[in-house]
Amino acid sequence: MATVRRPGSYHCGIDAAMDVIGGKWKVLVLWALDERPYRFGELRRALGGVTEKVLAAQLRELEEDGIVHREVYDEVPPRVEYSLTARGASLNEALAPLGAWGRQNVAVVSPPQVPGP
Amino acid sequence: MATVRRPGSYHCGIDAAMDVIGGKWKVLVLWALDERPYRFGELRRALGGVTEKVLAAQLRELEEDGIVHREVYDEVPPRVEYSLTARGASLNEALAPLGAWGRQNVAVVSPPQVPGP
DNA sequence: CAGAATCCAAGTGGATACTG
DNA sequence: CAGTATCCACTTGGATTCTG
Numbered sequence: 591m592a593t594v595r596r597p598g599s600y601h602c603g604i605d606a607a608m609d610v611i612g613g614k615w616k617v618l619v620l621w622a623l624d625e626r627p628y629r630f631g632e633l634r635r636a637l638g639g640v641t642e643k644v645l646a647a648q649l650r651e652l653e654e655d656g657i658v659h660r661e662v663y664d665e666v667p668p669r670v671e672y673s674l675t676a677r678g679a680s681l682n683e684a685l686a687p688l689g690a691w692g693r694q695n696v697a698v699v700s701p702p703q704v705p706g707p
Numbered sequence: 708m709a710t711v712r713r714p715g716s717y718h719c720g721i722d723a724a725m726d727v728i729g730g731k732w733k734v735l736v737l738w739a740l741d742e743r744p745y746r747f748g749e750l751r752r753a754l755g756g757v758t759e760k761v762l763a764a765q766l767r768e769l770e771e772d773g774i775v776h777r778e779v780y781d782e783v784p785p786r787v788e789y790s791l792t793a794r795g796a797s798l799n800e801a802l803a804p805l806g807a808w809g810r811q812n813v814a815v816v817s818p819p820q821v822p823g824p
Numbered sequence: 825c826a827g828a829a830t831c832c833a834a835g836t837g838g839a840t841a842c843t844g
Numbered sequence: 845c846a847g848t849a850t851c852c853a854c855t856t857g858g859a860t861t862c863t864g
Contacts, residue, residue: 600809600813601735601738602734602735602738602806602809602810603805603806603807603808603809603810603811603813604734604737604738604802604805604806604809605734605735605809606809606810606812606813607805607806607808607809607812607813608728608734608809609813610809610813611725613856613857614856614857615857617719617721617722617725618718618719618722620721621718621719621721629825629826630825630826630827631825631826640857640858641857641858641859641860642826642827642828643827643828643829643857643858643859644856644857644858646826646827646828647856647857662826666825667825667826668825668826668827668864669825669826670825670826670827677812680808680812681808681812683804684804684805684807684808685721685804685805686804687800687801687802687803687804687805688720688721688724688801688802688804688805689719689720689721689724690720690801691720691724691797691798691801692717692719692720692721692722692723692724692725692727693719693720693723694720695723695724695794695797695798696717696720696723696724696726696727730836730837731836731837732837746845746846747845747846747847748845748846757837757838758837758838758839758840759846759847759848760837760838760839760847760848760849761836761837761838762847763846763847763848764836764837783845784845784846785844785845785846785847786845786846787845787846787847
């Protein structure tokens with residue numbers, strides 16, 4: 591859902607952006623990939639509790655929107671790595687203030703770690 | 708969906724914030740109220756195409772999350788005004804970079820007007 | 825390992841009608 | 845005017861199973 595997917599159907603930049611990051615796991619994916627590239631299963635474990643189908647779907651959408659890059663290595667066993675594109679990185683930067691707001695205004699519970707977005 | 712509603716169920720500030728602005732019309736409401744207070748029907752017309760039920764539900768959630776303030780005037784005919792709280796205003800500020808990102812990276816179509824969030 | 829396919833559950837949004 | 849009350853449709857996400 592986004593960028594080229596629904597051209598001219600937004601009323602302001604925010605709901606356009608919301609369409610890109612609207613999926614339930616997308617911001618978490620963004621957050622993870624902001625650190626380093628991840629393999630599929632690895633990413634799945636990192637998010638904890640996403641089914642393959644859903645994660646694959648969200649990654650496909652993020653790829654279509656030019657947010658993540660999908661690199662397939664022709665090996666056995668198969669290996670696929672996901673990473674942020676430049677646009678994805680810029681999206682993450684734009685998301686930073688919102689992350690800060692959430693941390694200040696909403697109860698977050700994760701274990702003490704790097705203060706992510 | 709938010710703040711006090713799901714304490715300790717987020718992994719980072721962003722998905723916490725996403726829970727607050729997750730509704731389909733919420734960011735549009737935020738955007739409108741950022742300009743000035745609105746009455747119910749007025750707001751509904753401004754958004755264009757929201758049903759009363761849905762708008763009422765979203766406003767109620769935003770109110771529970773401390774984003775909007777609901778002021779009831781005891782008059783005939785009844786009058787209710789919605790406005791941003793301080794927290795709502797700060798959320799809007801945190802949303803600004805995302806709005807800028809959306810405008811630069813996604814096709815937005817609205818008529819030339821004040822560059823909103 | 826990295827998914828595709830299928831089927832299903834739930835949440836979310838919408839249409840319409842009615843009320844204080 | 846500002847909602848509430850129902851009922852309904854669709855989208856999203858999830859569980860399970862299967863494959864290159």
